[in-house]
Amino acid sequence: HKASLWTKEGVKLTPIATQDEWVWACAPRPNANFVAVGCNDGSITMHQLTFATVHALHENRFAHRDFMSDIIVTALDDERPPLRIRCKDYVKKISLYKDRLAVQLPQKLYIYALPAEDSQETSVRPREKLSISLDYSLLQVAALHFVVCHERKLQLYTFRGVRAREWHMDKAIRCMKLFGGAAGREGLIVGLEDGQVLKVFIDNSFSMPLLKHTEPIKCLDINAARDKLAVIDDFSVLTVYEIATSTVLYTERDASSVAWNTQLDDMLAFSGTGTLSIKTGEFPLHTQRQQGEVVGFSGIKIFCQHFVAVQTVEVPQSASLYRYLEKKDFNAAYTVACLGVSDEDWRMLAMDALKALQLDVARKSLVRLRDARYFTLLKHVESERKAGTDEQVLIATVLAYQGKYQEAARMYAKANRVDKAIELFTDLRMWDAAKQYSHNASGEQAQELVRKQAAWAEETQDMGAASETYIAAGDYMKAIHILGEQGWTNKLADVSRKLTKNDTAELRACLGYFEKLKAHAFTKEVLLKLDDVQGLVGLHVASENWEEALAMVKQKSEFAPQVYLPYARWLVERDRFDEAHEAFKKAGRGGESARMLQSLTHNAVVEHRFADAGRYLWTLAKETLVRAADAADAATYTAFWENRQRSDYYFAYNSIYKFTDEPFTALTPDTIFNISRFLLSWLLKEEVPYGISKAYCMFALAKQARTLNANKLARFMLDKLAHYKIPMAWQDQVDVFALSLRARPCNDAEELLPSCYRCQTVNPLLNQNGDKCVTCGHPFLRSFCSFEILPLVRFTPPPHMSDDEAVALIRREPPPRRPKRAATANPWRQQEGRDVQTLALAGDVDAAEEVGALDIDEPFTKAMLDFDPSADFTPTVADAEMLNEMERSEVYVLSWPQRSVPKEFYRNMIPDVPVVLCHSCNHFFHEEDWEFAVMQKGACPFCAEKIDASYGSGAVEPESRDTEPTGL
Numbered sequence: 001h002k003a004s005l006w007t008k009e010g011v012k013l014t015p016i017a018t019q020d021e022w023v024w025a026c027a028p029r030p031n032a033n034f035v036a037v038g039c040n041d042g043s044i045t046m047h048q049l050t051f052a053t054v055h056a057l058h059e060n061r062f063a064h065r066d067f068m069s070d071i072i073v074t075a076l077d078d079e080r081p082p083l084r085i086r087c088k089d090y091v092k093k094i095s096l097y098k099d100r101l102a103v104q105l106p107q108k109l110y111i112y113a114l115p116a117e118d119s120q121e122t123s124v125r126p127r128e129k130l131s132i133s134l135d136y137s138l139l140q141v142a143a144l145h146f147v148v149c150h151e152r153k154l155q156l157y158t159f160r161g162v163r164a165r166e167w168h169m170d171k172a173i174r175c176m177k178l179f180g181g182a183a184g185r186e187g188l189i190v191g192l193e194d195g196q197v198l199k200v201f202i203d204n205s206f207s208m209p210l211l212k213h214t215e216p217i218k219c220l221d222i223n224a225a226r227d228k229l230a231v232i233d234d235f236s237v238l239t240v241y242e243i244a245t246s247t248v249l250y251t252e253r254d255a256s257s258v259a260w261n262t263q264l265d266d267m268l269a270f271s272g273t274g275t276l277s278i279k280t281g282e283f284p285l286h287t288q289r290q291q292g293e294v295v296g297f298s299g300i301k302i303f304c305q306h307f308v309a310v311q312t313v314e315v316p317q318s319a320s321l322y323r324y325l326e327k328k329d330f331n332a333a334y335t336v337a338c339l340g341v342s343d344e345d346w347r348m349l350a351m352d353a354l355k356a357l358q359l360d361v362a363r364k365s366l367v368r369l370r371d372a373r374y375f376t377l378l379k380h381v382e383s384e385r386k387a388g389t390d391e392q393v394l395i396a397t398v399l400a401y402q403g404k405y406q407e408a409a410r411m412y413a414k415a416n417r418v419d420k421a422i423e424l425f426t427d428l429r430m431w432d433a434a435k436q437y438s439h440n441a442s443g444e445q446a447q448e449l450v451r452k453q454a455a456w457a458e459e460t461q462d463m464g465a466a467s468e469t470y471i472a473a474g475d476y477m478k479a480i481h482i483l484g485e486q487g488w489t490n491k492l493a494d495v496s497r498k499l500t501k502n503d504t505a506e507l508r509a510c511l512g513y514f515e516k517l518k519a520h521a522f523t524k525e526v527l528l529k530l531d532d533v534q535g536l537v538g539l540h541v542a543s544e545n546w547e548e549a550l551a552m553v554k555q556k557s558e559f560a561p562q563v564y565l566p567y568a569r570w571l572v573e574r575d576r577f578d579e580a581h582e583a584f585k586k587a588g589r590g591g592e593s594a595r596m597l598q599s600l601t602h603n604a605v606v607e608h609r610f611a612d613a614g615r616y617l618w619t620l621a622k623e624t625l626v627r628a629a630d631a632a633d634a635a636t637y638t639a640f641w642e643n644r645q646r647s648d649y650y651f652a653y654n655s656i657y658k659f660t661d662e663p664f665t666a667l668t669p670d671t672i673f674n675i676s677r678f679l680l681s682w683l684l685k686e687e688v689p690y691g692i693s694k695a696y697c698m699f700a701l702a703k704q705a706r707t708l709n710a711n712k713l714a715r716f717m718l719d720k721l722a723h724y725k726i727p728m729a730w731q732d733q734v735d736v737f738a739l740s741l742r743a744r745p746c747n748d749a750e751e752l753l754p755s756c757y758r759c760q761t762v763n764p765l766l767n768q769n770g771d772k773c774v775t776c777g778h779p780f781l782r783s784f785c786s787f788e789i790l791p792l793v794r795f796t797p798p799p800h801m802s803d804d805e806a807v808a809l810i811r812r813e814p815p816p817r818r819p820k821r822a823a824t825a826n827p828w829r830q831q832e833g834r835d836v837q838t839l840a841l842a843g844d845v846d847a848a849e850e851v852g853a854l855d856i857d858e859p860f861t862k863a864m865l866d867f868d869p870s871a872d873f874t875p876t877v878a879d880a881e882m883l884n885e886m887e888r889s890e891v892y893v894l895s896w897p898q899r900s901v902p903k904e905f906y907r908n909m910i911p912d913v914p915v916v917l918c919h920s921c922n923h924f925f926h927e928e929d930w931e932f933a934v935m936q937k938g939a940c941p942f943c944a945e946k947i948d949a950s951y952g953s954g955a956v957e958p959e960s961r962d963t964e965p966t967g968l
Contacts, residue, residue, distance in 0.1 A: 003037050005049070005068075013068050013090040017047050053307060056096035057295045059262075061114070062303070062310045063101060065091045071103060073114060076296075076303055076312055085112065085124060095141040097178060102141035107133050111141070111159050130161040138176055143183035145202055149173045154190065156202050167200060167207055174217050179226065189229070191217030197229060211246040213239065223260040223268070230258045230268055238270050240279075252277065252285065257293040259302075264335055267320075269297045271304065276313065278302075280320045281332070300340040318345055325349065330358040334365065343369065354378070354398050357391055377401045390415050400424055477506055484513030493522045501529055515542075594623055605650070605691035608661075613691070614651030617643050618921055618943055625898040637901070645682075646689050651942055652679055652787065653692050660696050669704045674787035676701030681771040684720070695724040699734070705765075706737055709749040713765045715741050754780070757791045757909045758864055758876070777873030781906065783915075784942050785929035791910035792892070792924065793864060796875040797883065803893075803903040809883040810891050810956050860886070860907070878905075888956040892917045892924070908955075917954030920945035927953065 003016040003023050016026075017037055025038035033049040054065035063073045069089055073096075074082040085103075093104040101112040111128035115121040138149035145164065148155050151172050156165040171193040181187045181201070188200045195213035197220065215233035222229050228249070229241045238255035239248055254272040261267040266281040276290035290313060292306030302313040317339045324333035330353045337349055350365035354374070359382055366374050381394050396411035405424065412421040483492040496510040507529065515523055597620040604613035621643035624636060652675045659665050659672050679697045688694055702717035718738050726734065754763045756773035763774050772779045781792040797806035860882045867874075878886075890911050894904040906924075908915055914927035921943035925933075933941040940947060 003035070003047075007067065007069055009069075009088065011069050011088055011090065016049070017045065019043075019045070053305075054091060054094055055295075055305060056094045056101075057303065057305075057310075058096045058098060059296075060117075060298070061096060062295075062305075063094055063096050064310075065094065071101070073101065074310070075117065076310060077301070078117070081122075083114070083122065083124065093139045095139045095146065097141050098143065100141045100143060102139060102146050104134075104139055107131065109134075109146075109161075111146070128159045130159075132157075132161050138173065140176060140178050140188065142178060142186045142202060145184070145186075147176070147178075147188065147202065149176060154188075154200065165202065165205060167205075169198070169207070170194065171196065175219055177221060179222050189220060189222055191220045191231065193217075195233070197231065210243055211241050219257055221258050221260050221268070223265045224262050225265040228260075228265070230260065230270075232256065232258055232270070236272060240268070250279070250282075252279070257295065259294045259297040261297045261299070261339075263299050263339060266332070267297070267336075269294050269302050269315075276302065276304065278315060280323075280336075283320065283323050286315075286319065314340075317341055321345055321349065325352055328356060330356065330361040334361045337365070337368075347371075350374070351402070354381075355395060357381070357385070357394055359385070374401070390417070393417055393420060396420065477509060480506060480509045480513070484509070484516070489513075489519045489522060493519075496522070496529075499529075594620060594627075597623065602690075608657060608691075610650045610654035610657055610691065614647040614649075614654070614942070615944055617647035617650060621647065622897050625896065625901070640898075640901075648784075649679060649683065649689055649692060651784065653697070656696050656700050659700050668786075669707050670788070671786050672700050673704040673708055673710075674782070676704065677766055678771055678782060678787050681767050681769075684766075684768050695721060695726050698724070699726065699730060701766075702734075702737060705748075706741065708752060709744075710752055710765055711741055711744040712746050712748045715746060716766070754789050756780075757789075758793045759867065759869075760865075772873065775869050776867050779873070781924055783926040783929055784923045785925055785933060788926065790915055790924050790926070791908055791913050792906040792915065793909055794875045795860070795864075795878045795882075795905050795907060797905070798877055798879055801880070806878075806883055806905065807893060807956060809880055810886055810888050811958060812884055814885050814887060858885075875905075887911070888958065889953070891956045892954060893956060894922045895919070896922070914953065918942065918945065918947075919954055 001020070001023060002018050003026050005013045005016055007013060016035055017023075019037065019039050020041075021043070022040040023037055024040055027036045027038075028034070029036070033051065035047050035049060037045050037047060039045075051068075056063045060075055060077045061073060062076055063071055066072045066084070069087050069091055071085040071087065071091060071094060072082045073085065085101075087103055087105060087110065089105040089108070091103055091105065095102040099114045099116070101114055103110040103112065109130040109132050110126040111130070112124055113127040114124060134148055134150075134155075136148040136150040136155075140147045140149075145156050145158055148157070152169045154167040154169065154173060154176075155163055157163050169190070169192055173190055174193055175191045176188050179187050179189060185201060185203045188202070189210065190198045190200055190207070191213075192198070193216045195215050195217055197210045197213065197217065198207040199210050200207045210229065213231050213233060215235055215237070217231055218234055218236075219232040220230060222243075227243055229243050231239050231241065232255050233239070236253065236255055238252040238258055240250055241247065242249055252270065254275075255270040255277075256272040258268060258270040261269070264280075267278065269276065269278050271277070271290065271292065271294040274289060274291060275287050276294065278286045280286075290304055290311075292304035292311060294302060295305045295310065296303035300314050300317055302315055304311045304313055317336050318341055320336045321333050321341055324330070324336060325348070330349070333349055334353075337346060346365055346368050350362050350369060350371070353359075353362040353365060354377070359378060363375075363378055366378065377398065381397060384394055384397070385391075392411055392415035396408040396415065396417075399405075399411060400408035409421040409424060412418065412424070480492065480495060483495065492510055492513060496507060499506050499510075501507075511523060597616050601613045601616040601620070604610070604616060621640050624640045624643060655665075655667055655672065655675050656679065659667060665672075676697050679692075680694070680701060683692070683694065683697070698717045698721045702714045702721060705711070705714035705717065714737070718734065718741070721734065748765055752765060754765070755761065756763060756776060756778055758778040759773060759776040761773060761775040767774055770779070771782075778794065781790045782788060783790055797803065860876070860878055863878065863882065864876045867876075886907060890908040892906045892908070892915070894906070894917070896903075916925045916927050916930040917923075918925065918930075918940045920940055923940075923942050925941070929941070933939075934947050934951075937944075938947060939945055
């Protein structure tokens, strides 16, 4: 009952007809696509076969279907024979992109990797064979995927046949085009039935609307710059849009296909009704007779498809070049010329650009022509233009170089430079023409012309004799120029010694040549004669004689910026950054100092020197306040606190990085545990600074939490870590951690839970809202070595009391204290584990009062415990009585570089835990950690400030001291 079409190799292509009776005979009509079918009932039916053109084009490669089961790939700009691919099955659709060829068969999809353009391979095998049958209307292959379209649905598949993504449109998809992109991130433009144009990136699940056309879209293309879109609708109207504003640039009728020039953004070609049209910018349309459809446009070549053949049409660009030259649009003219024009056209472009002083275009055009003669003129015009020479003078120079002497002379006269016209004809020895312009010149210029004419007759080219003659005649300036240009410094020095202090111009000319020839001794001699102190300072700076330059600055402080700024840059070049920082400050260039610190910070982070990065950021924070002086605003304070906080992060992260990346570390598990909690409490929900890895912090915290039996926290960290990409070397270790934690109870060891020294609340191990108490909001003060929480509570004087008055009250001897109630038990709870020893204070107020660790009858303690848990943290207000009762050795005052920033007061609630405050960076330390760091390096562990043996704890000093430690 069926008649089918087969190839001669026996491959079934497609059914022809289905009849009600048995089919007994079939016969094709010679030289025509008709088949006659005879049936058992005596009926004969005639069927016409229509063979659609199946093709694909990308850049210079064209592929089309041949004999219904073969594919021929042709390089359009190459003479190599075409590549034939035998699929041995009915080819339904093909798609081509770079070296990828997708072929859709009835039940399979083949992906071919085509050989390189310079390859000699004559056969190719499928890279991927997918047994897949999809119902779709459009197929587009990419570097790593292929896209199919059916009605409103757009689907993305990998080369393994896995559907990766799917988009649903509001209307049916009429056409789509791949416009390139990185492998796996290519972009598509899609035209819909309702005229809407969308942009789709295959790695993004959302489509982006570009613009809305008024009619259904049949064909579209986007230019290389991706700022213009050409659309052809069902009424054969070509509309070109500017994508950014959706503005219609122009429209053309009778268009069936369109392609932008891949090398010129404003040029496109379209075909229709047997004609080929080319549109360049706003210029008139260029039309010629041509059969076929435009499928590609590159440079001067247009690719037109007529049935299965592709013709290459070369289009001359001279007309477009002339139009751009008429508009004086030389950049566009150069772009058109690059597509392909004759040498005469290139020369015309070069000369017109040179005459219009479009020097960049002229230079590139002369490079094309390899005209070395005009390069000398080009360099001269460039140097004169930089010197500020009038443009009319430069144009006249170009005309003279082109041999148009009279036009050049008239241009010189128009620019009021008659001397140039006279000089032109003088150099040409055209004395009569020069005398014509001398009538309009001054008497001196006319006399100069006569002198030059005489000099020409007597010229001997003996420069030594010429200089001596000028000296004997008293014309020192010309002699100086001759000697200077010849580089005869000794003779030039003899001339300078003959000059007096009043001959300023001549001495300055000598000085210029001495500086040019780097004769520093003679330069100093002339400067001393001129009494030019500033020039002498500049000489020392230029010769990098910093010792004498700095000595002069001590005598003349007004020259400090002139000396210290280049001195600071000289120090930076030699990696002496600390000295350069001080030099920038003395030069009053805080901005450059800040940029240097920012650069040092960035380099330190890139080189994984995070401790140095923290120190540089702290220095930058101080400089921010110091440079603002008394005019600091909110932005300045914000920048200061942000830089200070980031410096803390980098300093802490230095230990985490060493722990994770270095084979050995001297840090204890407790220290790593505390540092990780400190960092993650601030950064877990925030964007981390550059160079800091949340994954490193989570890994370190999970590892140490497991060691210290903080199983719940370890599980939480591993769950968080699962959302991050970690090094492959960690994967096995993380998996083992996760399995081992399953066998442990999901809780944290109670002895690890931190207590707030203000409200005595037991806090969780990790507060994701910040390193502070969950109840009262008091920030935890940590020792910046071990990062253990210190027993410090912040307080503030009453509003009516100044900071200095509060410090004075604290310095006084406190009144006798009433004896405390004897403790009935040890307030500390000690516990020893396998790898750790812990010491914890009583966890609540009642327990602390019961064991005598906290005296709630003390006024400050009462005020400290009186707070609103639901409100934001506010420091405890200590009145005069409380301040007077405080031991000064228990109170620490933080002072900042800007006096407008209020001081901060802290009290040590457990005096048995000694604490040290560094007044340089305002960080606290355990006394034992501090002493070890000072003995090891002689400086603060954080800011590297030098510390001597007389430095105390940093607490408030008694009144006998001349000065209190005011900090920075």
